[in-house]
Amino acid sequence: MQDFEIQPKKDSGINPLKSIIAIAKRFWIVILASILLCLGLTTLYLKSTPTIYDTHAQIIIDDDKNSSSGGGTVGSSGSSDISLASFFSGPKNVDNELGVLKSTKIVGRTVKDLQLNISFFQKQKMLKRQLFGADELPFNFKFISFNDLALKGKSVKYIATIQRDGISLFNEFEEKTFKIPFNNIKTIPEGTVYCGPTNLLNEFIGKELIINISNYQDAIIMFKHLLQASIPDKNTSIIEMSINTSNSNLAELYLNTFIKNYLEFNITSKKQSADSTIAFVNSRIGSISNELSSVEKNIQNFKQSNTIADLPTQASSLVTNTGVANQELLNQNIQLSILNELLAYMRKNESHPRAVPASLTVNSTSLNAIITNYNALLMAREKLVENYQVESDNIQNIDKQIVLLRNDMISNMETIKKTLEIQVNGVGNAVSNFESQLRKVPNQERVYLDLSRRQNVEQELYVFLLQQKEQAYLAKSATQPGAKVLEDPTTDNIPVFPNKTILLGFAFILGLVLPFIIFYIVEFVRTRIATKEDIKHFTTIPIVGEIGVVKQNDNTSGVIELNNSRDLVAEQFRIMRTNIQYLFNQNQKAKTLLLTSSASGEGKSFIATNLAQFLAVSGKKVALLELDLRKPSISKKLNILSQKGISDLAIGNASYDEIKVNANILKGVTFFPSGHIPPNPSELLLTENIVNFFDNLKSEFDYIIVDTAPIIVTDAQILSKFTDVNLFVVRMNYTRKDQLKEIEELYQDKKISKFNLIVNAIDYNKYSSYGSAGSYGNSKYYSNYVNGN
Secondary structure, three states, X not given: OOOOOOOOOOOOOOOHHHHHHHHHHHOHHHHHHHHHHHXXXXXXXXXXXXXXXXXXXXXXXXOOOOOOOOOOOOOOOOOOOEOHHHOOXXXXXXXXXXXXXXXXXXXXXXXXXXOOOEEEEEEEOOEEEEEOOOOOOOEEEEEEEEOHHHHXXXXXXXXXXXXXXEEEEEEXXXXXXXXXXXXXXXXXXXEEEEEEEOOOHHHHOOOEEXXXXXXXXXXXXXXXXXXXXXXXXXXXXXXXXXXXXXXXXXXXXXXXXHHHHHHHHHHHHHHHHHHHHHHHHHHHHHHHHHHXXXXXXXXXXXXXXXXXXXXXXXXXXXXXXXXXXXHHHHHHHHHHHHHHHHHHHHHHOOOOOOOOOOEOOOOOHHHHHHHXXXXXXXXXXXXHHOOOOOOOHHHHHHHHHHHHHHHHHHHHHHHHHHHHHHHHHHHHXXXXXXXXXXHHOOHHHHHHHHHHHHHHHHHHHHHHHHHHHHHHHHHHHOOOOOEEEEEEEEEOOOOOXXXXXXXXXXXXXXXXXXXXXXXXXXXXXXXXXXXXXXXXXXXXXXXXXXXXXXXXXXXOOOOOOOOOOOOHHHHHHHHHHHHHHOOXXXXXXXXXXXXXXXXXXXXXXXXXXXXXXXXXXXXXXXEEEEEOOOOOOHHHHOOOOOOOXXXXXXXXXXXXXXXXXXXXXXXXXXXXXXXXXOOOHHHHOOOHHHHHHHHXXXXXXXXXXXXXXXXXXXXXXXXXXXXXXXXXXXXXXXXXXXXXHHHHHXXXXXXXXXXXXXXXXEOOOOOHHHOOOOEEOOEEOOOOOOOOO
């Protein structure tokens, strides 16, 4: 047995570590079963879940920022500010290329090239293993033609039985079977297929595979989500691509094909840009060629008609000065001609914007910058159209930017044109001044100079366009993809999912913690006390005694048999008797105890009756008072049929000696029954007769035990003025926790003096916090209790 706390503890809190250890000791089998269950379920999950591996590759994008296109020059200045090599292309950057990689166009081309809308699976115990390629499949299965409409937006599942001469496809939904011989073409509802054997055929003969066929759009969407493309470092032009699948062969082949299609797409885009440049140059060459031929023919006719072989030497000085002015006028006219061509080109393509030729020389940095930005926006719009609808906000926003830049560019061109026209007029006036001096020169020479000037303008334009055309052809023939493979597709050996170590570790921790969580949830929602820790948590009232559960027998009085000296509960009453003696003044003659509880049924009457018996056995004169005037129970249990009792004494209808009863079952105990149940029990306890009654008791008896009503009424507080020690009975799994809080308030407010607890109906087999006292001597205690009576 445990020693009882006679003095209250200063700290009644529960040590969390001790509480956890106590729970672990108590439920160790449950904890072990929980751990094994969680580990078992996790193992089943791991066996039924495909292992996912990460396959990744890297490409590096070429930096075109510092590239130079070269090109011819226009005019005698020998410099060119605009080159046709970048005619219809904008600046390349990694973000744009990342957008291209994520586009549906390249993913769709890759899915169709590999026919990834067809997937193959083999059942293996608890999971389906995906097979791909000749290294894993016993046959090649390819669509020669595919009828996407036959699927009606759904996928089709076939069970393929492998035979030596072919395969048999069974459609479970339509219950149809199709026999496809090897090395033959066969038509099924989804299209025309070819099926041929591989080196693994003999290993699969007689076995079954699952073939899933979906439409291309669903497969494209799936692989677009599977593919992850990112820029690991913003300071570099490296793009990393990865895909997570259960089949590394499929992933590596997909990435290889995807990169190949991306590089081919880049080359095709650049060739289309070069073709646009060539088409533009060809259209201008034809026009300039006709103009140049006309000027040259006029010169020829002029010389023939005027029989001119050479110019007069006397006009050489004047001609030289005029030549300088004419050269300057020539350069200005070239610039003006280029501007006129660009303006005509812009107005011609107003409704369908096209890239502006950026190689015709115009000495304006601002115009060249606007042209570069305008071409970049057009290229960006072409790439966005691949991923978004034309009506989307992204396309609309960039269209607005294009319109604004186009207006700025035309406005800038008009301004430059006006400036050039002013300059041409100024130079023209200078030329006119020189020509006025040439009036002395024969008229034929002046006409010849005019024709020569026109010839030079047309000839230089013609040569310049021929140079640009040749460069465009060279660029087309030497087109590079603009990106290089930095790292070939590689699959990691360590799976990304599921992580066995983490999952098993989590399962172990969950199995370990789950019983504690359930226990604390149960404890949180449980409203009644069940352990000694509950009592310590809600009250600091000292515990003076503990009583275990009592086996139900034929004795309905609830009185413990004294003959069984080894009985556990009997021993507990003896210990409680000893503990109670320390609560009194040893010099005190009559000692009065009051027993109450929070509610009916907690066992106060049972404890009062047996405590009286065990005190009487020690040779003391004991009086047992049935002062629960509201719901008396002791008289009934002791089979005492006395009509008069304490209530009758209180109103003067009975004397002290008339209500005395010697109960045979309680040896040495004088019993005072409650009597008739009054309508006003609290008022009766305040009468003078009750005061005299207690005075008589104290003069006659050594111990006076008062069994009173629950403390929810005022009877116990009224009677406490007559008692020396007050005992409060709590019953395991019966007394509510909030009731203990109320008792603690009474104790802290000192409304009842010398307050102590008695814990009743403890099941030592069930609650390990009370030790292991379920067996004491030859007695065992079970689930039918009399403690609550």
